[in-house]
Amino acid sequence: MISIEGLSKQFRTDNKTITAVDQLTLDIKEGEIFGVIGYSGAGKSTFIRLLNRLEEPSGGRITIDNQEITKLKANQLRLARQEIGMIFQHFNLLWSRTVKDNIIFPLEIAGVPKAEREKRVKELIDLVGLTERENAYPSQLSGGQKQRVGIARALANNPKVLLCDEATSALDPETTNSILDLLVSINEKLGLTIILITHEMHVIRKICNQVAVMEEGKIVEQGDVLDVFLHPKQTVTKKFVEQVMGSNEEDDSVTHLINTYNQGKIVRLHFVGETTNQALISMVAKKFTIDINILQGKITQTQRGAYGNLFVQLLGEADEVNAATYFIRDETSVELEVIRDAD
Incomplete structure (x- = not known):
């Protein structure tokens, strides 16, 4: 054109x-x-x-x-x-x-x-x-x-x-x-x-x-x-x-989260693109016997879909927490990174 x-x-x-x-x-x-x-x-x-x-x-x-x-x-x-x-x-x-x-x-x-x-x-x-x-x-x-x-x-x-x-x-x-x-x-x-x-x-x-x-x-x-x-x-x-998205101070942010929340598993969810499942948190909470606390993050929308990071704390029995982690990695379009594993 x-x-x-x-x-x-x-x-x-x-x-x-x-x-x-x-x-x-x-x-x-x-x-x-x-x-x-x-x-x-x-x-x-x-x-x-x-x-x-x-x-x-x-x-x-x-x-x-x-x-x-x-x-x-x-x-x-x-x-x-x-x-x-x-x-x-x-x-x-x-x-x-x-x-x-x-x-x-x-x-x-x-x-x-x-x-x-x-x-x-x-x-x-x-x-x-x-x-x-x-x-x-x-x-x-x-x-x-x-x-x-x-x-x-x-x-x-x-x-x-x-x-x-x-x-x-x-x-x-x-x-x-x-x-x-x-x-x-x-x-x-x-x-x-x-x-x-x-x-x-x-x-x-x-x-x-x-x-x-x-x-x-x-x-x-x-x-x-x-x-x-x-x-x-x-x-x-x-x-x-x-x-x-805000200032890129992620390294300091991760250290702060690890020091502040000393229980459970902390993961970073990275949302990318139009296939992102917007109902991920509620879906995982219903599917697994765990508690999910949203700690911080920012998600924004582009014409092609969502983009951003969300830090969450997963609390519960180790088997359930691990099952929820595997589910997010294998069954959704959301990328997951473990920041701190469960104690």
Whole structure:
């Protein structure tokens, strides 16, 4: 769907040349929600603006749906951009226009007949959950509602690709989740390819299938979101994973648990992927005559399933505790590691 080869962007000042995007190569599949994450200055916002040539590349090629965007002349580019919607961090709405008129604006520019415009706007208002707000002005809307207008406007011309540049970073956590849920719904209903730029790993975790990590204009790590969570290779990626999972102080944590809980067997349960049995603890407690104490841990969800660790204490007769341990290892998808065996 999207092929990017050797993409570069330099900004020249009086004294030096700054490379914002450096020989970036990437392939994005049709219908995918693809996340690009990086800290400020990593080059991610420049990268997404290069995709629809809001910024002109210094080198490289961008091909979207078999059309090489980097070769298009002005008139051709104008038509191509109708198939590439974009939403922004600060909404970029027309403040003198109502919700309806903001959404209708790109349809007017595209020369869509009035009757067709009216029908399309109604569909979009319903799609993004703004029914009965079509006559409100942006100043009368909440942040989440403004972003819903931005999403509807970006979808007006039935694009094949939706670019999201820090689309939730100006929103509170609850509103962020509602917007992310909306993007997932749009992806599923319309089969839209979504590229999402962010500096927040929980956004990637919640909705993305694939993720690329940017640093100093380069992609330093890339892969399936769950795989990146499980096996982060670069220091910057590990820091992002810690945003969701917490600081990696596991060795100290294990020592503390061993010293604090001096009875029974302590095990670490490692949850990975979509086959994880969410009812594991209650199932084991019913199946075996043991007591199970959850000591600590953190489980989070990705699009592919659960990921995380849970430390539990197993108390009871040795045979029952051992039988429960073997059951978890052999009969479930949860990985088990014995931290301290029973006394």
